[in-house]
Amino acid sequence: MNAVELELLLVRSSGWIAAALLILAIAWTGRWRRRFGLASFTAALVHFAAALATPLLPDLSLLVYEPHLRAGATALVVLCFLGATSFPSLVERLGIRQWKALHRAVYLAALLVLHHALLSPHLPRIGAIGLSAAILLLIARRLSPW
Amino acid sequence: MSRSNATWILIAGALALWGIVRLPIFALPVLSYLVLWSLLCRRELTWSKRSFAAVAAGSIFFFYWVVDRREEILESEQLRDLHLVLADRWRLSDLPAIAPPIAHSDRPNLHFLYAPGVAHARVEGSDLELVGLGHGLFRFELDPRRHPISEVLALDLDGERHERRLEVVRPTPHPRWLCTGFGRAASVSTETDELFSIEGETHRIAVEDRPTDCAVLPEHIAVVHESGVAILAGTSVRIELGGPLVHAAAGPSSLAVSRTHPPAILILSPDLELESEIPLSFVPDWIAFAEGHLIASSARDRTLVALRDGREAERLFLGRPVVTMALSPDRSRLYAAVTDYRPDDDAGPNHHVEDQILEIEARTLRLLRRFPTAPHASPYAIATREDGITVAFAGSDEVIRYDRSFREQARFTFDRPTGVAELGGDPIISSAANARIGAHVVGDPDPVLLAGERSFYQATRAGLSCQTCHLHGGSDYSLHDIGHGDARPTLSVRGTARTAPYLRGASYPSIAALEAFTTYVLGGYEEPIPDRARALEAFLASLPRTPPRAAADVELLRAGTDAFVRAGCNFCHRFPAFTDLAQYPEGFLFPERSEERHLLDTPSLLGVADAAPYLYDGRAETLEQVLFDENRSGRHGNARALSQSDRSALLYFLRSL
Numbered sequence: 001m002n003a004v005e006l007e008l009l010l011v012r013s014s015g016w017i018a019a020a021l022l023i024l025a026i027a028w029t030g031r032w033r034r035r036f037g038l039a040s041f042t043a044a045l046v047h048f049a050a051a052l053a054t055p056l057l058p059d060l061s062l063l064v065y066e067p068h069l070r071a072g073a074t075a076l077v078v079l080c081f082l083g084a085t086s087f088p089s090l091v092e093r094l095g096i097r098q099w100k101a102l103h104r105a106v107y108l109a110a111l112l113v114l115h116h117a118l119l120s121p122h123l124p125r126i127g128a129i130g131l132s133a134a135i136l137l138l139i140a141r142r143l144s145p146w
Numbered sequence: 147m148s149r150s151n152a153t154w155i156l157i158a159g160a161l162a163l164w165g166i167v168r169l170p171i172f173a174l175p176v177l178s179y180l181v182l183w184s185l186l187c188r189r190e191l192t193w194s195k196r197s198f199a200a201v202a203a204g205s206i207f208f209f210y211w212v213v214d215r216r217e218e219i220l221e222s223e224q225l226r227d228l229h230l231v232l233a234d235r236w237r238l239s240d241l242p243a244i245a246p247p248i249a250h251s252d253r254p255n256l257h258f259l260y261a262p263g264v265a266h267a268r269v270e271g272s273d274l275e276l277v278g279l280g281h282g283l284f285r286f287e288l289d290p291r292r293h294p295i296s297e298v299l300a301l302d303l304d305g306e307r308h309e310r311r312l313e314v315v316r317p318t319p320h321p322r323w324l325c326t327g328f329g330r331a332a333s334v335s336t337e338t339d340e341l342f343s344i345e346g347e348t349h350r351i352a353v354e355d356r357p358t359d360c361a362v363l364p365e366h367i368a369v370v371h372e373s374g375v376a377i378l379a380g381t382s383v384r385i386e387l388g389g390p391l392v393h394a395a396a397g398p399s400s401l402a403v404s405r406t407h408p409p410a411i412l413i414l415s416p417d418l419e420l421e422s423e424i425p426l427s428f429v430p431d432w433i434a435f436a437e438g439h440l441i442a443s444s445a446r447d448r449t450l451v452a453l454r455d456g457r458e459a460e461r462l463f464l465g466r467p468v469v470t471m472a473l474s475p476d477r478s479r480l481y482a483a484v485t486d487y488r489p490d491d492d493a494g495p496n497h498h499v500e501d502q503i504l505e506i507e508a509r510t511l512r513l514l515r516r517f518p519t520a521p522h523a524s525p526y527a528i529a530t531r532e533d534g535i536t537v538a539f540a541g542s543d544e545v546i547r548y549d550r551s552f553r554e555q556a557r558f559t560f561d562r563p564t565g566v567a568e569l570g571g572d573p574i575i576s577s578a579a580n581a582r583i584g585a586h587v588v589g590d591p592d593p594v595l596l597a598g599e600r601s602f603y604q605a606t607r608a609g610l611s612c613q614t615c616h617l618h619g620g621s622d623y624s625l626h627d628i629g630h631g632d633a634r635p636t637l638s639v640r641g642t643a644r645t646a647p648y649l650r651g652a653s654y655p656s657i658a659a660l661e662a663f664t665t666y667v668l669g670g671y672e673e674p675i676p677d678r679a680r681a682l683e684a685f686l687a688s689l690p691r692t693p694p695r696a697a698a699d700v701e702l703l704r705a706g707t708d709a710f711v712r713a714g715c716n717f718c719h720r721f722p723a724f725t726d727l728a729q730y731p732e733g734f735l736f737p738e739r740s741e742e743r744h745l746l747d748t749p750s751l752l753g754v755a756d757a758a759p760y761l762y763d764g765r766a767e768t769l770e771q772v773l774f775d776e777n778r779s780g781r782h783g784n785a786r787a788l789s790q791s792d793r794s795a796l797l798y799f800l801r802s803l
């Protein structure tokens with residue numbers, strides 16, 4: 001396996017792990033939700049750092065101009081906000097209502113991740129179907145009154 | 147309305163902001179949501195009358211804008227026609243996969259099957275041979291002369307049954323150019339193995355496989371096939387000449403045929419005795435018999451070459467390939483149609499090209515005159531007369547007679563003319579797309595393909611057509627700046643169907659998405675064609691790709707496949723289409739060119755032998771240069787680690803695709 005393959009493997013696998021953990025965080029309730037969320041944020045940071053370290057992301061302006069990179073970067077910004085406000089002391093200071101209002105943005109992050117993944121040119125069929133189904137079902141469940 | 151409802155207020159506020167700022171990207175409402183939250187997080191958000199009114203007004207604004215600009219949003223988020231991109235990607239990852247997924251019922255088709263882990267593959271109920279090349283790759287040729295080509299391929303892979311669908315293109319007669327002489331004209335249809343002989347009326351004669359051109363001799367008509375020349379005179383006489391044969395020209399007492407591989411011009415006597423063979427340093431295309439010497443055009447070199455006494459003599463560099471050429475009746479002047487004239491080989495500014503006809507002194511290859519044909523675009527065929535020339539314009543439904551000073555004498559209207567002959571009286575005109583010779587209808591074209599072929603040659607208001615650069619769906623072997631600020635070689639569009647997204651930046655999910663370009667940059671089309679984009683797409687899919695050179699050495703192919711995998715080529719140039727349909731920044735594979743920051747797509751390697759120059763800016767002339775000279779870091783395939791014999795096997799394999 002040469003350097004190119006290793007670099008791509010690192011970027012792709014960290015991306016998939018981050019997406020899977022994000023889905024788990026949305027699906028779970030209780031303590032594990034926060035753990036999954038923070039783990040997903042960490043994996044997303046690794047994914048971003050790996051893309052930066054390899055020449056795969058040669059120019060930060062691509063994060064603005066390239067739609068799928070823009071979606072990924074925006075999702076990462078959302079996760080940064082959520083990660084930074086997931087300490088119990090901060091939750092108390094903000095008030096649970098305000099905190100919830102921010103953390104509902106995780107659904108936006110999930111949609112952006114889906115956009116990012118669907119446009120990323122390495123998506124296997126099973127990954128696309130699994131990711132779309134999981135994210136859309138979770139959002140539908142959240143929005144439905146039952 | 148006193149209940150705290152911060153989420154909904156933030157959503158409505160973010161959407162309202164989106165409607166006001168009108169930036170067609172999703173990041174804006176998401177970031178607005180976060181920013182609004184940061185601004186308001188210290189306050190208890192409740193619905194007040196004022197906030198309700200503001201948010202309602204903003205939302206209305208937003209909904210109006212989204213409905214109004216939905217196309218723009220889809221475009222800038224690359225969601226338009228996403229299903230086409232996903233469909234191609236999934237078809238290739240649904241193993242066992244076949245590429246290309248299109249077969250032509252009139253010619254041999256080369257396909258690849260990727261079925262990892264399968265040792266024996268065969269097609270049910272057929273003796274079709276699937277040649278295993280190792281690593282799960284199989285190569286097979288669908289030849290309509292030996293196997294009927296059907297839409298469904300029932301595969302038997304180690305006893306397991308799989309069905310895969312093929313799109314089958316069934317072409318109709320295509321009489322392209324007319325060849326003339328001795329008061330007669332003739333044309334061939336490669337697609338339907340026919341010769342059309344026009345002597346007063348049109349006769350259709352079934353000939354052997356795949357005629358490519360014809361020449362009228364005093365006694366009979368010589369038909370050039372892919373590998374031989376035949377005459378039809380009582381008993382059929384045929385001579386095999388190897389390699390793909392392209393064009394023929396009749397001289398006063400002999401016949402010249404151009405052969406592309408190995409490149410040569412073959413001189414035959416009228417009864418098909420091989421008189422001489424002139425080996426060439428270039429791949430010949432059109433040929434003409436001047437007085438005492440031959441003139442050949444080279445599409446790839448964009449040059450006219452005079453051949454005297456079996457040797458290459460004078461050259462005239464045109465900068466663009468010859469679309470068609472014809473000698474004046476006294477053989478003293480040559481008329482060549484070109485899409486532009488660039489003796490300085492200048493790429494030219496953004497899409498500036500000028501269709502024109504060059505008048506050239508046949509004896510010296512000196513350029514006498516240039517005649518830009520605007521506003522009539524795409525001259526496709528030229529017929530010469532004592533007192534001038536007649537030109538068929540495929541781009542504008544016109545056939546125009548000019549006098550010696552290129553003044554218009556008469557004009558005839560014909561639906562997409564591709565051939566013209568002057569035999570006295572009105573000119574005889576043929577149309578390939580319409581399958582017509584004069585008033586004679588020789589075929590019944592599919593209306594969608596017909597509209598697509600018309601559209602391909604039709605001129606936009608800017609005077610350009612697809613044909614202007616993609617000569618008959620191929621390349622003009624030139625560099626163009628189409629708005630990137632740098633010159634890039636024209637790619638052939640043959641064989642690219644079903645590998646979305648398209649163009650080097652992979653920014654177009656479909657050919658239909660290019661319509662905006664023709665509308666806004668090229669001024670659109672004068673004459674509307676209903677559902678042009680789809681018709682054009684169907685036509686492009688129906689164009690066969692250039693067949694690769696024969697590759698008979700299976701052992702060498704296997705070694706090449708193995709070298710291909712070991713060098714890591716198939717990680718991106720993935721089996722079976724030899725592309726993963728992905729994009730990478732150039733600096734990722736070529737760190738020495740890290741200043742290149744665009745994302746470039748992985749091109750398919752099918753037909754790569756004929757696709758020079760290589761790499762997106764055409765900086766490599768040969769595959770060796772791509773793999774070794776332009777690959778110092780070894781990141782674009784680790785081919786430098788291969789042994790010498792593996793390297794040559796790899797090149798043999800690549801040329802067989």
